[in-house]
Amino acid sequence: MNELKGIHHVTAITSSAEKIYDFFTSVLSLRLVKKTVNQDDIQTYHLFFADDQGSAGTDMTFFDFPGTPKGIKGTNDISKTSFRVPSDAALDYWIKRFAKYDVKHTGIKEQFGVKTISFEDFDEQHYQLISDENNTGIGSGAPWHKGPVPDEFAITGLGPVFVRIANFDFLKEVLEKVLLFKEIAQEGDFHLFEVGKGGNGAQMIVEHNQVLPQAQQGYGSVHHLAFRVENRAALDEWVERMAQFRFPTSGYVDRFYFESLYARIAQGILFEFATDGPGFIDDEESYETLGEKLALPPAFRNKRAEIEKLVRPIDTVRSNKVFEKEYL
Secondary structure (H helix, E strand, O other): OOOOOEEEEEEEEOOOHHHHHHHHHHHOOOEEEEEEEEOOEEEEEEEEEEOOOOOOOOEEEEEOOOOOOEOEOOEOEEEEEEEEEOOHHHHHHHHHHHHHOOOOEEEEEEEOOEEEEEEEOOOOOEEEEEEOOOOOOOOOOOOOOOOOOOHHHOOOEEEEEEEEEOOHHHHHHHHHHHOOOEEEEEEOOEEEEEOOOOOHHHEEEEEEOOOOOEOEOOEOOEEEEEEEEOOHHHHHHHHHHHHHOOOOEOOOEEOOOEEEEEEEEEOOEEEEEEEEEEOOOOOOOOHHHOOOOEOOOHHHHHHHHHHHHHOOOOOOOOOOOOOOOOOO
16 A cells, blocks of 8 residues: 655635735745636635745645635644744744734744644634754755745745544544554644654644534635645555545546545545645746746636636736845
């Protein structure tokens, strides 16, 4: 069986494509590598923020569904997304940066022996920075070299994703018996699982919580979590495996930038399995201009005029701009 390689991406819901673009670009210094639409709802933007190259395992993506209500925090939810930074010293830099940009945060904490900072955006979407100081396992990406954060402090990829669940025993069984994760540590109600080569880029933190009410999805919440698989052959194995365990799935889906399978494995929890390639550098956009125009997969290009009328224009051109590195 081809093991999962780690976290591929996290997809969340925002109240404003414009504001999330500004927050991720100007504050978090992540690169917009694709500005496209939700392939299942073409009136909705789908923005992909990632490392310098748009590498698998580094991107957080956002939908801005028109008219969606604010999400309600609770259990049975993908509750927080982590981003990897190179060192403990980088966290000291981010404390200063969050102060400069008035970002609400917890200060530096420690969980499972690793230093972190939890913070949130304008929608109260929950995030965490996690230090790679002593990390081993799957590698991370490259900082966005033209972004405002100095490379030595910058975000390089995704870290552990938090899942809050009421029926912990069921999810543990799914993670271990179906998805081949291993539980490697526990602190109170928090359980640390990892897969493949392990490390920050291949971990999930599951919180057992029977106190909070059922979460309700909306802006400020996560839509789904995706895991990395090597290629189409590995994805086909997971299509068969999920069918064997009788999970309801989407079956194979071609997203052009990667190939996918979606499976709802517990109440409120949607997982995706996504191939590492082909990636975001394609026939429409070069490395230099990633994310600067409305990009459409070939199946949607004959509808460009219609789609451009449905989505408002957002200026995401950066190749003619210079972000000064902010040493704080």
